[in-house]
Amino acid sequence: MSDVMVRAENVHKSFGSLEVLKGIDLEVRAGEVCCVLGPSGSGKSTFLRCVNHLEKINAGRIFVDGDLMGYRERGGKLHELGERDVAKQRRSIGMVFQRFNLFPHMTVLQNVMEAPCRVKRESKADVRDRAVALLDRVGLGAKTESYPGQLSGGQQQRVAIARALAMRPKLMLFDEPTSALDPELVGEVLDVMKDLARDGMTMVVVTHEIGFAREVGDKLIFMDGGVVVEQGAPREVIANPQHERTRAFLSKVL
Ligand code: ADP
Ligand code: MG
Numbered sequence: 001m002s003d004v005m006v007r008a009e010n011v012h013k014s015f016g017s018l019e020v021l022k023g024i025d026l027e028v029r030a031g032e033v034c035c036v037l038g039p040s041g042s043g044k045s046t047f048l049r050c051v052n053h054l055e056k057i058n059a060g061r062i063f064v065d066g067d068l069m070g071y072r073e074r075g076g077k078l079h080e081l082g083e084r085d086v087a088k089q090r091r092s093i094g095m096v097f098q099r100f101n102l103f104p105h106m107t108v109l110q111n112v113m114e115a116p117c118r119v120k121r122e123s124k125a126d127v128r129d130r131a132v133a134l135l136d137r138v139g140l141g142a143k144t145e146s147y148p149g150q151l152s153g154g155q156q157q158r159v160a161i162a163r164a165l166a167m168r169p170k171l172m173l174f175d176e177p178t179s180a181l182d183p184e185l186v187g188e189v190l191d192v193m194k195d196l197a198r199d200g201m202t203m204v205v206v207t208h209e210i211g212f213a214r215e216v217g218d219k220l221i222f223m224d225g226g227v228v229v230e231q232g233a234p235r236e237v238i239a240n241p242q243h244e245r246t247r248a249f250l251s252k253v254l
Contacts (some may be wrong), residue, residue, distance in 0.1 A: 002066040005030045005171055005202040006051060011060035020046050021227040023060070028204060028219065030065075033197045035213035035234060036206045038223035039249055044206045047223070048173045051204065052093045053086055064093060065170055091119065094164030098176040100156040102148040102163070108135065109144040112163045119167075127166070134162040138192050154185030158192050163197075165198055174195065174205040208253050214238055222246045 006028040013021035020043045028034045036044050049055040051062055053070040062069045070086055073079040081089070081247075102111050112131040135141055138158040148156050157177060164172060174193065178186040190212050197203060197216050207213060213219060213220050213234045220234040230237060230246045238254075241247045 001161050004028070004063075005032070005065055006034075006204065007063040008051070008062045009063075011062060012049070013043070013050055013051060013055060014058055020226050021050070021057070024223075024226075025226055026221060026228060026231075028202060030198045030202050031085045032218040033121055033203045033205060033216050034205065034219045034221060035217040036221045036223060037208065037210075037213065037249065037253075038221075038229075042223045043226045044223055048095070048175050048204065051171075051173060052090050052095060054090075060156040064089070091167055092170050093184075094169035094172040096157070096160050096164055096172070096174045098175050098180045100148070100153070101161055102156055104148050107145050107147060108140060108151070108159050111148070111159055112166050116165065116166050131162070131166055134165050135159070137195070138162045139188070150187055154188045155180045155190045157181065157185075160199075161189075161192055170202065172201055172203045174203065174207070176206050176208070178207070178209060208224060210238060210250070210253055221247065224249070230236060 004027055006026065008024050008026040010183060011021050011024040012021060019053055024047055038044050050057050050080065051069065054068065055233060067089060069082055069089060072081055103114065106114065109131055112134060113127050117124060117129045123138065135144055138161055140155060140158055143151065143155065148159065151159070178189050181189065186233065193205070194216050197245070217234040220232060220237045221228055222230045224245045230241060230243050238250060
């Protein structure tokens with residue numbers, strides 16, 4: 001494993017004439033939790049999607065664990081990877097969205113087993129054991145045979161986290177994982193994420209949960225208008241923001 005888990009260099013992304021990412025540079029070391037804050041529309045989700053190559057960037061480069069995402073470098077030139085190779089790169093990156101997107105017709109256990117079974121390098125029994133252990137870990141050991149519709153939003157999001165972990169990712173991306181939840185359910189999801197962080201998982205977390213960023217984050221990135229306005233140790237940035245835009249944003253969410 002390389003020491004740096006994510007390195008983004010001068011990442012640019014446009015949709016048509018709309019330039020959404022205007023040169024993002026960022027580094028997340030292995031085992032770090034990097035929290036990304038910023039107003040709506042600042043490009044946070046787009047950036048996460050670029051990291052696992054769900055979006056193709058227009059300029060710059062993104063490395064995950066030393067692997068150039070989406071491309072192969074040969075003779076000083078970049079060659080786009082085929083779908084299979086991209087899928088292989090993506091497999092080591094777990095993603096959790098605001099909406100849990102569980103398969104409604106599958107049980108909780110089947111949801112967690114689905115991806116590793118589809119990839120088919122492991123026996124079903126091994127995948128099942130791991131899935132049960134993961135569901136235990138997120139506090140849902142008693143819900144393996146339930147269907148998503150029978151669970152609360154917080155429980156569904158914990159299943160979504162277990163499902164991402166079932167692929168044994170080396171990096172987890174979270175895009176506002178608690179924004180769609182009723183306030184009383186936010187804590188149980190943050191607790192699972194905290195436990196993951198304590199266990200050494202490298203995480204990039206887009207969130208408005210300042211308390212989580214302060215307590216769990218190793219690094220805080222503040223984005224606005226497609227650029228990283230400010231970054232640093234969460235406590236320092238939150239207590240003493242250096243830029244007016246950061247101050248204005250924090251005064252609204254604190
Ligand atoms: P954030 O997550 O910070 O709220 P997003 O990354 O979702 O911001 O969006 C940044 C900007 O990019 C917004 O103006 C949004 O409308 C635009 N955008 C995002 N995805 C697309 C897309 N697929 N096509 C066109 N515009 C998009
Ligand atoms: Mg977003």
